[in-house]
Amino acid sequence: MSEQTSPVVGRDLDAVLFDVGGVITIPDPVSLGAALAPLEATATLVDLVRAHYVGMRAHATSTLEGRGPWLDYIAAYLAEAGVPAERMDEAWRAFTRVFGHYCWRFPMVETVTAMERLGEAQVLLGVVSNAIGQVEGLIRNLGLCQVGPGGGVPVEVVVDSGVVGVEKPDPAVFAPALEVMAARGVDPARIGYVGDSLRYDVAGARAAGLVPLLLDPYDLYGGVDLGPGAHRIGSVHDLLPGPERPEADPAAQLEPEAD
Template structure:
């Protein structure tokens, strides 16, 4: 029986890469405080605030406090906007909107023989969220079939603990040198993958990273293709 042709392994973060903040629900929250009023502008503000909250260098800040400023809310209304945004977000996990372009890229990687492990800092529900979003799942289902879906609350290791990333490699039968990890948070995703000896790529759609020369970057999930090894 011929050996399966593979292009190494891809470890993929969920929030901000596969599942996005639900802009349809969250944009009106910001708009009523005088901020951006389109979903595209909201997502642009989100990534700027996220990168500022979790910088490559310096101390982390509160994402919810930062978001209104990046979203164009007047300074005197930012506190109220942050409180409102935080309250709405607490009603349920708002990071549940699937990114169609990322799903298409994920399917293409699977078709090309890339072993895929989903590696999420989560609360035990990430597999259900991905299935409900029709993004991906282990085995048959409504989304892309991937090799493993790993939730930190179930595995027992949180990012950036390198053991979480090494556990993902074990799940797909790959060595660190055969793998690439992509995620949108430098302290958790990039630093964790680097500590595990895995090539770390920052998912940074708008070039918001405060230290762009420190590690590799992509603007779309499809761009990861350039970092994957050739078929073996």
Template sequence: MGTLRAVGFDLDGTLFDHRGSARAGASAFLGGLGLDVTEAALDAWFAAEDEQFERWRSGEISFQEQRRKRLRSVLPPLGIDVPGDDVGLDALFEDYVRAYRASWRAFPDALPLLHHLRSRGFRLGVLTNGTEEQQRDKLVRTGLDGAFDVVCTSERIGFQKPDSRAFVTLADELGVDPADCLFVGDNPAHDIAGARAAGMRAVLVDPAAGLRDVVLEEVARTRGVRHDLGREERDDHAGERAQPDE
């Protein structure tokens, strides 16, 4: 592997607390329709989101259509009639988007981690499956936007994760070889397998359990140093430890 010069990040579920934000937004949206917001109702909402977003990601349906299908599949079984036309469905979904946007938040240690990496001279980038407008809006509203050198949305670059070309594009825009980049994400297939197929190092994270230390440990490991509570020091025994994936 090359010399670590850049760190790329997934956005939703890695830096941005999508599930927490969406849960709060869905609760407000469904409650506004007069529904009792039960765990079963929220489970149905997220099951539809996962299914239809994946259909959009794979190119099977449009971004707007995946939103419409979510409403059609979730609301009628809960006793809510949905508009019969696309304009009405789009307007209804915007009610959810407003509630979702009002609940947007980053994971608590996301920004401190990014500032720490930047202070160490790393170039930083985001690679996210999503639309240019919404994903950039998330970065701005959560205060994460100023931390990055590059923001690659699938809509803009024309490739969806886990396509290795998406990761190569991120490296190109960061001005580094893929071998010189570590990618951080929460999805084993879309983030980790995709990054490694492109020749990057990759680390799987669970931000709900803590993001900063996991990433800094991986950065330290690839640079042959020991990370200890925010400090890095030379590790004379680096050669005795497990080497990064290649």
């Protein structure tokens, strides 16, 4: 995904909405790593970050019903974490003691940095996430993003499925965010939605008339049919026009706040 074939802001998009889990935060690899370490897991912190996306790839292609795809997610995560086969049963128990709604709190700083750059380019930003009512406080308290002034990137709207009572892939969960964007003159067809789930994010964004953007930082979805209108991106930075992307002129991006 080195060539810029994804939509870009200005030319194709006027606004970008973001999922939280898997995009702005991921399941905490520090806590999960500590739980798995006694079971001879060999993963480093870097490995465990990747393990989330390996798990989501298994979730996307699972043939199980209901909550079943999450079983495939856990199995793939544990395998990527290097848990020995003979200790898998113990690892499942240790993993599920930590894995839950409040585990999704490890910041993906690359995404937040890209959000900051999008905001500086006058791109309207927002958040739509499946959760249980904790998302707005979580991302504000972590200093990642918030509506209005604060320690993170300013966004126009934060929608939590636990608050509005409907969750992705139901397109109705996007309605509050789309109302805000419509008031600012943005058409849904020019709004990108960044997520890491084919089942929830890509399907929900497509149903809502948005541009689905699957975050695939490890290039795991090559050959997978994402469905009509969807795109893979390796980083949220891919949405910036080529000359404005940090790799175009790394020195120009260095603005240290202190020395």
